[in-house]
Amino acid sequence: MKLTDFNFPDKEVKFGNLIPVMEQAGFIFAEQWDYERVTFDYKMPDESDPGTFYLRVPAFAVHGDIPGDDTLVKLMTPILGRHYYPHGVEYSDDLEFPDKIIKKCKQKLAAVDEQLYD
Template identity: 30%
Template sequence: MIEMPSEIENKQYKLIDLEKKLKPLGYDIGGNWDYDHGYFDYKMDDEVSYLFLRVPFVAIDGELDQRGVVVQLGRPFLLAHKYNKGLDDHVADPNPWVNQFSEPVDSDAQFPQNWVKTGQDLVKELEAILLYS
């Protein structure tokens, strides 16, 4: 994980407004959200590892499943998830409807240095979209 200091840190927005601005750029709300916090993820690459720019946020007025919730952005960071290729046939639960994907080799893998500049450019784009448009 590599932290990316940014001017968007601690800025507050309605979650719906963030979604309208960020989803067309390729950001998704990651699956690791809860009622009080979540992440916008931008998948940068998926050749060897999944490389993400992740933008954390916390609910400060309401809960994430409520209409009109206001969130505060945290410090963006670069994150790599390295996965086994193919299906995992060594899972404890044999039910394919429950667990059909491979386990991560490393859910916090080393982030490749040659992608850091791309991450910095994405953060600058975020700042331009959220602060100056």
């Protein structure tokens, strides 16, 4: 599910400034990158619903190479997915997500948005 209520798509920020903001918000960088792309993931287990939800914020390098601090990256539309054992995470727009999970995602993204673009 794409979360389009935020200023993320097409916003550019230095990679060195992005990492601490994302980590402070609870996102994991976990060295998931190549020289052009990077993803930040936030894991949300839900005890009342079998499964684990993931909020992913992808970005790609506009100028420079990831993981350089001065590399300019462009944030892309955040997506919400659900893990299905043993197949992996599905990010389809056709999935139903609990309201409390969507609300938590919006709160996390609003906090990141505020930190990055003040």
